[in-house]
Amino acid sequence: MEHHRPGQVVPPHIVNLVRRLPEALASAPASSLGGALMSAANLLSYTAFRGIVLGEPNWDAVVGGTRAGVDTSDGPDLGALLR
């Protein structure tokens, strides 16, 4: 169960990962953009709403999941774009 303590800090590599999303998606080829965009939506849903109905933030899982493609059946589009 999540309890955000005052001053809790999100690691910079996570912040950077999210910050790069728009440009990474904008430069993605059309063939992989759909899957990548759905993966990005999953990721942002987690980072924006974690702790409300979702569990504790697990940033390692976020990074790993993003590299693996995050819940899409289209392959590691988002992870490839962000590498």
Added chain:
Amino acid sequence: MFGVAVDDEPLGLSADGVGGGTAVGEIAGSMSSASFRVFSLEVWRGILLHPRIGTRVSKGVLDFVVSQLLFHLPLMLARMSPDIARAQGNRDLPRAPLVAEKTVLAGIATTTLQVLSATLANSPCPLARDSVAESSQLEFALQACLSMQDAAMAQGPEPASTGRWTASQAALCKLRMTALGVLEQAVFSAFRDWTAYHAYPAVRCGSLLRSPHIIQALLQLRSDSAALSYSDHMAMLRTAAAGQREMGEAKDAGLQRIARLLQAAVGAFGPALDERWHGIFAPPASGGSGLPPLLPLGPIPGIPGRSAELRSGPLGSIDPSDFVEFGLCQGTVLATISDDWVVVKPQSDRAMVQSKGHMATSHPAGVQAVRKAAWDAAGHPGELESYTPQFGAMRPAYSDVATASDPSLSPMRCFGHVLIRRVEA
């Protein structure tokens, strides 16, 4: 899920709920949990507004993106209000018992709505705007936001005079106002887009105004305008003259929006939305931004092509909770919009109304004879004026479709509300 202790940053969001930016002390690219939540929503906004993203994917993908954004909104509100939770069937969702937590949740919900609002207003991709305006989740979310009661923010022992309480009320009011803005945008974007593209499927946008829940929430807000009296800085300014002025302006703007939406619901800005889709009527004249102008409250013109026989039913005043029978439509009056219009929730198993085209008034003489007999029996002198009963039959609201036991939707069956205009002299 929530912590048991109240800290300065419950749920990892700054107390104002919409703080944004990077908190003091954040270094080397890291970010506080609170700021990161808002930052993520800003990135979401950036994606939806980016000219090279939404324009290159299918509508289904955009629907998924918007769905992910909207999914948590009703859940946040359910955590704040037991009434909302019951309405959603989320009885097992943990409650947020503390005022500070509820204020934070209201702030996150408001920020989420602001992303939707920006998409509706500025997205270069029509499909992205469609995905927001057509989302069935949007109806649930807006209805919940608009109907949130002040009491939902209360915590047992929390005195109403504390700063926390005031801040919570301001946050809730901002949530309502933002929801009102999104509703207005979604509805009127339908008018604008339909004017520009005659075959555009804008009809679904208008479904928001077919929801009896949303109409009810609008009417409730109209009658309780104090719920619109707060603004973003109300907690700080409410005692100052500037704050009082700001309160009045916020309330006036909210009431104007409500009036405009209710007028749109009864077809004041052109033909009814379902007829738009079928192209029965010419596009409404509009200039400038394409949005219809504000109209003063008052008599509302009738809707062409919507008439029906009045077989029985009250000919005098109609009050909420009355059971009425207009032609093939039977149901309970939910509310009165004006002297001329009432909202009726039909009996879902018996309501059969025609939703487009003309319904033949095959027995006007018979009805008139009944009325004349009643008129004479009551001893009224003089002649009874003729009349033209009309009603507007709305297409079903999506919540009604989703919960209907009979999902086979017929254009002759109405699951939504029916707007009835009284033209009795």
